[in-house]
Every structure is written in structure tokens, then in C-alpha cells.
Amino acid sequence: MSALSLLFALVVAGETAPPPATRVGVEVFAVALAVGTGETLAFARGVGELAGGTNPDDRAREIASSLAGGIALIHSTSWRWEPEGRIVLTYLAWAKEGSLGAGARPLPRLAPPMPTDPLHPRPAEIRELDPLSHGLRHLAFLLRTSRNGAVATAIGPRSAAALAKLEPDVAGELALP
Numbered sequence: 001m002s003a004l005s006l007l008f009a010l011v012v013a014g015e016t017a018p019p020p021a022t023r024v025g026v027e028v029f030a031v032a033l034a035v036g037t038g039e040t041l042a043f044a045r046g047v048g049e050l051a052g053g054t055n056p057d058d059r060a061r062e063i064a065s066s067l068a069g070g071i072a073l074i075h076s077t078s079w080r081w082e083p084e085g086r087i088v089l090t091y092l093a094w095a096k097e098g099s100l101g102a103g104a105r106p107l108p109r110l111a112p113p114m115p116t117d118p119l120h121p122r123p124a125e126i127r128e129l130d131p132l133s134h135g136l137r138h139l140a141f142l143l144r145t146s147r148n149g150a151v152a153t154a155i156g157p158r159s160a161a162a163l164a165k166l167e168p169d170v171a172g173e174l175a176l177p
């Protein structure tokens with residue numbers, strides 16, 4: 001019996017082959033004040049796969065800990081679908097000052113998000129730092145709107161001052177100090 005005949009027989013009998021497993025990745029951007037630079041921010045990016053049954057927050061903390069010696073805050077910021085069928089969960093981790101590893105890079109001026117069709121919100125292209133830009137805009141929003149000051153307390157006054165300078169405009173552009 002051919003594979004097509006077998007599949008047809010299963011469908012007719014009310015049985016279908018199980019769908020292929022969806023792969024889930026976890027991406028973490030760790031951000032912190034760069035050592036000895038005043039208010040300049042630096043970042044490091046880490047990625048990993050999510051094993052079955054693992055809590056994504058736990059995996060994100062594990063990845064963040066590999067990027068920085070101390071994490072003050074971690075926040076889920078976005079998710080995206082990739083064309084090969086993988087789902088990526090993105091987190092922003094605020095590292096304690098001076099704890100980013102040697103591979104950290106200075107935060108560049110982040111480009112505004114790519115325009116999207118209102119009925120198709122996924123951009124045609126997602127650049128490497130687009131999720132970081134989105135996460136920083138989101139965290140800056142939480143800093144400004146927090147009623148109890150939880151974000152500012154978690155990251156500390158110098159980091160909060162640097163984050164507060166990241167003001168998105170209506171098009172989503174992120175201006176850096």
C-alpha cells in the first residue's frame with residue numbers, strides 16, 4: 001500500500017496523522033548600563049530552544065543568566081512566527097550594572113519598526129534588533145506608567161534615568177541619549 005493510499009484510508013476511517021511538532025525558540029536581549037559610560041546602554045543577545053514541558057520563563061532566565069552575572073528584571077515582550085514554522089518568544093532582561101558579559105555590544109540607534117498592513121501585522125522582514133527595539137519601547141512605557149514604581153525600583157535609579165530617555169515617537173522610532 002502506498003503512503004498516499006494509507007493516508008487516504010486513515011482519513012476515511014476518521015484518523016489523521018498527528019501534526020508536526022512546532023518548534024519554539026526563546027530569544028533574550030540582556031540590556032544594561034555599559035560600565036564607566038554614564039548613561040550609555042549595552043546589550044547581548046542569546047537564543048535557545050524550548051524543550052517539551054519547560055516553562056518559557058525558566059528558559060529565558062537560564063539564557064539571561066548566561067549573558068549577565070546578575071539580572072534585575074526580565075519581561076516577556078513579544079512573539080513571532082518564522083516562515084519555517086518556528087515560534088520565537090522574546091524576552092528583555094535588564095542586567096545589573098557591570099554584569100553583562102564580554103560579548104556585549106553598545107546599543108546602536110535603533111531604526112523605527114517596518115510598516116505593516118493593518119490586516120497583516122507581521123512585517124515582511126524582521127531585522128535582528130527589531131525585537132530589542134520593541135522590547136525597549138515596551139519597557140520604557142511600563143517605566144512611565146507604573147503606578148507603584150516597580151520597574152524603576154527593580155532596575156535602579158541610574159538605569160531608570162537611561163531608560164526614561166528612550167522616547168518612542170508615534171512612528172515607533174526610539175531616540176537614544
